[in-house]
Amino acid sequence: MFKLDKDSCIERKLYLLLNEHLNKFMKRNETIGDIPFDYFMSYITGAGIALIKYWILDTNRIPSEDLIKHFYKIVTRGPAQIIAEEVE
Numbered sequence: 001m002f003k004l005d006k007d008s009c010i011e012r013k014l015y016l017l018l019n020e021h022l023n024k025f026m027k028r029n030e031t032i033g034d035i036p037f038d039y040f041m042s043y044i045t046g047a048g049i050a051l052i053k054y055w056i057l058d059t060n061r062i063p064s065e066d067l068i069k070h071f072y073k074i075v076t077r078g079p080a081q082i083i084a085e086e087v088e
Helices: 009-025 037-057 064-077 079-087
Strands: none
Touching: 009 037, 037 064, 064 079
16 A cells, blocks of 8 residues: 655655645745755655654554544644753
8 A cells, every 4th residue: 555665655745745734834035044955855754754664564553544643743842852851
């Protein structure tokens, strides 16, 4: 059902979904937070695909709703902030 290589359908769909959403935040110089848009997209899409691949292959898979919640938390708060909150 899932083709997990670089040309997978799910990767293209995630990229298009995120691209459409993040385009709203792109500045005129085609950056987000002074990061070139394509680099920003590559990071977010790569992280999302890695998380989905792990979830698909996990024999103790969490519910899809939890996966979405965790991905949203990582994207909105960032790994460094989440780790800092654990240290506090």
